[in-house]
Amino acid sequence: MFTDAQAIEFFSNEMILVKIHAEQDTAAANKYHARAYPTSILINKAGEEIDRLVGYDTTDAYIQTFVDFSNGIGTLDDLLGRAETDEDRSLHLEIGDKYKWLGEVDNANNWFARVIAGGEPLDSLSGEARMSEADMYRRDKDYDLAIEAYQKIADEFDSYHGMDAVIYKAITYRRMTDTASAIATFESYIEQFPESEDVEYAQEQIEKLKNPPEESGE
Amino acid sequence: MRTKILLTVLVLAMLIAACTGEQSTLVADQGKAPYYTSLAEAQAVAAADQYIVADFYTDW
Secondary structure, three states, X not given: OOOOHHHHHHHHHOOEEEXXXXXXXXXXXXXXXXXXXXXXXXXXXXXXXXXXXXXXXXHHHHHHHHHHHHOOOOOHXXXXXXXXXXXXHHHHHHHHHHHHHHOOHHHHHHHHHHHHHOOOOOOHHHHHHHHHHHHHHHHOOOHHHHHHHHHHHHHHOOOHHHHHHHHHHHHHHHHOOOHHHHHHHHHHHHHHOOOOOOHHHHHHHHHHHHOOOOOOOO | OHHHHHHHHHHHHHHHHHHHOOOOOOEOOOOOOOEEOOHXXXXXXXXXXXXXXXXXXXXX
């Protein structure tokens, strides 16, 4: 993306681009609560965040997002303003996600709860809200809360949300270095969802966990 | 126009580096969008009403 002519033009003439390796500059990553990569944050000269984009996008959309943010469009404040008169659950989920990426757990959970309360407990948007909540705990390293949240989703949803919850529960155990639980959960995933496109990934993880790379010699 | 602005930013970065005694972190390779690796430097060279996009990444 940053080799596109449009990106070159934009970051030469309009906004300044800074690339920060989050595992090297942990101070900056922690200051701005960057928990997913890539995370691109629009800030002003004083270092104050305007808003952020998490994940990848096309060059056009990427640039337009930041132009919009600079004009107050699509920002958290903009969405909150719209939500005063708009009961659209997708809008509420988007607000919850914005708070999630900011690390504002209570605010995020309030909006996720509104998404669920506004529809059926097991409908698709409710599943999205609950997965987002569990993901938030996982990324903030609240692993016990994440495991509990994923387990409830796995128990209650027959849809793809239930399937995803199992594999993310396994991933969380791996992050906790609870190898036995991680292996057991990946194996359970394969047994429950043998046709899933993530079976190969689960098998790879089991193999790596059972046969960790040896540490380098002295 | 683009070249003029890029040159201006480059000169500013070099001036700041000279004043602080620190190497500029500006990377301006042909065929790529220019970028800094120091947020502090980007803030220093930014115009008063200019925005900065801080792109956080990792190797995985």
